[in-house]
Amino acid sequence: MKTVLITGANKSIGFETARQLLQQGYYVYLGSRDIQKGQQAVRQLQAEGLTQVEPIEINVDDLASIKAARETLDQKTTVLDVLINNAGIHGAMPQTSLEADISVFKQVFDTNVFGVISVTQAFIDLLRQSPEPRIVNVTSGLGSLTLHSDPNWKYYMVKPTAYVASKAALNAYTIVLAYDLRDTAFKVNSVDPGYTATDFNNHSGPGTVPDAAARVVKAATFGPDGPTGQFFSDDNVPETGISPW
Incomplete structure (x- = not known):
């Protein structure tokens, strides 16, 4: 049975990603900064008959918490097949550049960039034990520098500076990480779940949580011939599913 750790998975897209992977037969370590919320999320999934899941307390902003989560996982498994860096924040508004x-x-970079790096580095050796390791960094279409430079882009006027910069930096990290792992079985990709109706945006997005999670799950379950080092965004570029960086 393949194993997956998902950060920020006690609600919303992370929670639905856990549900869909459970339905595909994965064993899910459901990461949550608040263990009680994580336990509540697990109970909900178990009530649906999805029992191969347990909560892991992990605050990606806190190195001690990440270390403790790694120690906890060491007691449960010797291999991790998938890491989904889902935890993220928008940050206080307004966010103009000046x-x-x-x-x-x-604050935003601590979670969206440094947290991803710290978690990835903490669990990379467990991932190396998998014959088909996958890393999915949940990003945003707003992290595309190319699209932000195009006045005709539908979200051209949407520029929360800290958030945009953090997701652009996350995308850059994905490119370099994929390069560093290029001669291995790893598949490393950035995935934009789309403008989805969640607490994150006061439910203003037109997309659904199941559709958003499905995008993440797709990258998490790529086969041996799947792509690596890509930025997937059906919402921005539906024709190809690949967004310009």
């Missing part, structure tokens, strides 16, 4: 306080940038 008015956003530097503390907002630091």
